[in-house]
Amino acid sequence: METLGNHAGAEPAILARGVWKSLTGPPVLRDVSLTVRSGETLALLGPNGAGKSTLLHVLAGVMRPSRGVVVILGRSVEDPAVRRYIGFAGHRSALYGHLTAIENLRFFADLYALPYRHAELSLELFGLGEYRDTPVRLLSRGIVQRVSLARAILHDPRVLLLDEPFTGLDASSAARLRELLSSLRLRGCAIVVATHQWNEARELADHAVVLVGGRVAANEPAAGLTPDRLAALYEERRPGVRGPRPGAPVYAESTE
Amino acid sequence: MRALLAILRKDLTIEGRARELAPSMAVLALLLLTAGSASGMVNAAPAMLWITLLVAASLGLARSFHQELDQDQLSALVLAPINPVLIYVGKGIANLLVMIAVEGVTLFAFTILYNVGVPREPGALALVLLLGTAGIVMLGTLLGAMVAVARTREVLLPVLLLPLAVPLLVAAVRATEKVLAGQGIAAVSSEVGVLASFALLFGAAPVVLFEFVVRE
Amino acid sequence: MILPVLAALLVATGVFLALRIAPVEAFQGEPYRILYIHVPSVVASYVAFTVTFVASVLYLWKRERRFDRVAYASAEIGQVFLTMVLLTGPIWGKPVWGTWWTWDARLTTALILWFIFAGYLMVRAWSGAQGTRTAAVIAIIGFLDIPLIHWSARLLRTLHPRPAVFRPEGPDLPSSMLMILMVNMAAFLLMYLALLRVRLGQERLRDRLLEERAL
Numbered sequence: 179m180e181t182l183g184n185h186a187g188a189e190p191a192i193l194a195r196g197v198w199k200s201l202t203g204p205p206v207l208r209d210v211s212l213t214v215r216s217g218e219t220l221a222l223l224g225p226n227g228a229g230k231s232t233l234l235h236v237l238a239g240v241m242r243p244s245r246g247v248v249v250i251l252g253r254s255v256e257d258p259a260v261r262r263y264i265g266f267a268g269h270r271s272a273l274y275g276h277l278t279a280i281e282n283l284r285f286f287a288d289l290y291a292l293p294y295r296h297a298e299l300s301l302e303l304f305g306l307g308e309y310r311d312t313p314v315r316l317l318s319r320g321i322v323q324r325v326s327l328a329r330a331i332l333h334d335p336r337v338l339l340l341d342e343p344f345t346g347l348d349a350s351s352a353a354r355l356r357e358l359l360s361s362l363r364l365r366g367c368a369i370v371v372a373t374h375q376w377n378e379a380r381e382l383a384d385h386a387v388v389l390v391g392g393r394v395a396a397n398e399p400a401a402g403l404t405p406d407r408l409a410a411l412y413e414e415r416r417p418g419v420r421g422p423r424p425g426a427p428v429y430a431e432s433t434e
Numbered sequence: 435m436r437a438l439l440a441i442l443r444k445d446l447t448i449e450g451r452a453r454e455l456a457p458s459m460a461v462l463a464l465l466l467l468t469a470g471s472a473s474g475m476v477n478a479a480p481a482m483l484w485i486t487l488l489v490a491a492s493l494g495l496a497r498s499f500h501q502e503l504d505q506d507q508l509s510a511l512v513l514a515p516i517n518p519v520l521i522y523v524g525k526g527i528a529n530l531l532v533m534i535a536v537e538g539v540t541l542f543a544f545t546i547l548y549n550v551g552v553p554r555e556p557g558a559l560a561l562v563l564l565l566g567t568a569g570i571v572m573l574g575t576l577l578g579a580m581v582a583v584a585r586t587r588e589v590l591l592p593v594l595l596l597p598l599a600v601p602l603l604v605a606a607v608r609a610t611e612k613v614l615a616g617q618g619i620a621a622v623s624s625e626v627g628v629l630a631s632f633a634l635l636f637g638a639a640p641v642v643l644f645e646f647v648v649r650e
Numbered sequence: 651m652i653l654p655v656l657a658a659l660l661v662a663t664g665v666f667l668a669l670r671i672a673p674v675e676a677f678q679g680e681p682y683r684i685l686y687i688h689v690p691s692v693v694a695s696y697v698a699f700t701v702t703f704v705a706s707v708l709y710l711w712k713r714e715r716r717f718d719r720v721a722y723a724s725a726e727i728g729q730v731f732l733t734m735v736l737l738t739g740p741i742w743g744k745p746v747w748g749t750w751w752t753w754d755a756r757l758t759t760a761l762i763l764w765f766i767f768a769g770y771l772m773v774r775a776w777s778g779a780q781g782t783r784t785a786a787v788i789a790i791i792g793f794l795d796i797p798l799i800h801w802s803a804r805l806l807r808t809l810h811p812r813p814a815v816f817r818p819e820g821p822d823l824p825s826s827m828l829m830i831l832m833v834n835m836a837a838f839l840l841m842y843l844a845l846l847r848v849r850l851g852q853e854r855l856r857d858r859l860l861e862e863r864a865l
Contacts, residue, residue: 573791576787576791580783580784580787580788581784583780583784584773584777584780584781584783584784585777585780586773586776586777586781586784590769590772590773590776593765593768593769593772594769594773594788596765597762597763597765597766597769597792598766598791598792598795600762600799600802600803601795601798601799601801601802602802604802604803604805604806605802605805608805608806624805625805628798628801628802628805631798631801632798635791635794635795635798636791639790639791639794643710643787643790643791646710646783646786646787647783647784647787650780650783
């Protein structure tokens with residue numbers, strides 16, 4: 179029963195089976211299944227509108243699937259006991275603009291019943307010391323992104339879900355994030371990173387799932403990814419579903 | 435408990451810094467009272483008071499959940515290992531405090547504009563005010579969350595709030611009328627009964643329903 | 651097919667009975683006949699609202715689309731019946747009491763209920779699929795609030811003069827009238843069910859269409 183004490187290779191840390199999700203109208207996610215083991219990193223790729231963000235919300239338990247199950251560390255994601263182990267950083271920062279960086283982190287430390295020391299450590303980890311007492315609404319996007327990530331890992335999660343975490347990060351912050359992800363991996367954290375960039379995916383991840391039109395178009399080792407392969411997959415989408423602009427394959431240039 | 439205090443502190447801090455809600459609610463309330471008094475509503479003073487409070491509350495409560503949505507903060511709250519009802523309770527208490535502040539100003543203007551004397555039993559009036567305000571805030575906080583989360587337009591909040599708040603409005607106005615006319619607690623017992631039941635209903639309902647409101 | 655036909659027949663019968671066969675009421679004269687529409691409409695609308703309440707609870711609990719469809723369809727139809735109540739009320743009232751409106755507890759409750767229904771329908775209209783949970787919660791708290799609304803409306807009445815002649819139908823209706831009233835009640839309930847069936851069919855079709863189009 180006590181599956182929360184996880185060891186790499188045992189139960190999958192993240193399991194989604196037959197997940198469907200509808201918001202307003204047609205389903206955004208269709209029959210999505212995937213597994214991620216402890217210590218494994220999964221890259222979630224797909225064109226805009228493929229449902230990556232929604233899938234991350236569903237995996238985090240923030241949204242309920244219309245159909246299907248999500249199991250985290252052996253328990254249903256609906257189980258409140260499991261929430262303590264999930265970290266999530268979405269597209270938006272989930273921070274309160276009128277509070278300072280440290281106030282935001284301390285707030286979440288309160289919610290997770292952690293000593294404020296964790297907030298300080300998280301702040302340091304992302305090199306945010308000088309922005310400590312600045313209200314978040316006055317910070318630039320890149321800094322806000324770092325604070326958001328600091329918030330996400332504050333409670334030392336065993337499962338980490340990140341939606342395009344490298345957006346807006348400068349080179350040194352991006353390097354710091356990569357280091358952090360490596361060390362989390364070594365500690366057995368299961369990580370899912372949604373990204374546009376195939377090279378990022380290949381570098382970070384063990385495995386990749388490509389989402390097209392809400393369906394899993396491919397589920398394979400990340401090493402095999404190439405831009406051509408991705409473009410081909412994106413083209414395979416059924417007519418009538420929103421997809422990327424026709425023409426060039428959909429990958430962004432690396433950030434500065 | 436710590437989480438609840440944290441949420442409460444967060445909401446009060448933000449209101450203290452942003453200063454969006456309380457001033458606009460107060461100004462609106464004063465405007466309504468003034469308009470009422472100027473157009474001869476002095477005879478219907480208690481009704482004017484409570485309608486003003488309801489309308490001002492609609493405005494404030496619609497905004498109060500907005501701060502949880504602009505950066506998807508609500509997701510982070512829902513993700514945290516806390517009972518979702520604490521979000522409601524924390525917000526509710528914060529809203530109540532803001533409402534009380536606004537009410538203070540409103541009552542002051544009310545006594546002046548409508549020539550209201552001190553009632554014989556001020557305790558009775560205080561009770562009516564307290565129960566009525568609590569009822570408005572409890573229902574309004576729930577509706578505020580619903581309207582914000584469903585991305586329904588804010589104008590919908592008064593449309594939803596007012597019919598549901600009719601028992602509170604009727605009871606509060608009648609009770610206020612009686613108390614200002616010099617009657618005591620005993621005379622307003624049925625009104626207080628309605629107010630108390632209302633507060634009970636809309637205190638209990640969110641405990642069960644809030645989780646459904648807040649998680650998609 | 652049977653249901654709508656049966657409902658139509660029964661309504662026709664009921665109307666005929668109400669207009670031709672029912673005896674004239676002593677105090678109120680001919681206008682009282684509107685009771686045969688007014689009262690069954692009230693009953694039908696409250697039944698509809700109860701169905702919406704139950705369906706909303708089930709929907710929030712089980713998250714199954716079919717409960718939501720029932721809640722919605724029933725609310726729409728209930729609102730139509732309720733509008734009938736609010737129209738026939740004053741029409742009845744004017745010749746009988748001399749006023750269009752009175753803050754009678756039940757009429758007041760019906761009016762407020764109309765607004766709650768309207769709010770429910772507006773939420774659904776303006777927020778699409780995300781509004782279904784919100785609407786369900788409105789239906790639930792609205793339903794629970796009704797007793798309180800009725801109670802407070804009674805408080806109102808103690809401060810207004812009671813209409814002299816208004817006598818709600820009660821056990822002291824002569825049996826001939828009671829029987830015709832029952833016929834009309836059954837007719838209206840059947841009408842509700844028939845309309846519900848049609849509306850539900852529409853919603854189911856709409857859902858299927860959306861799903862298939864998206865494939």
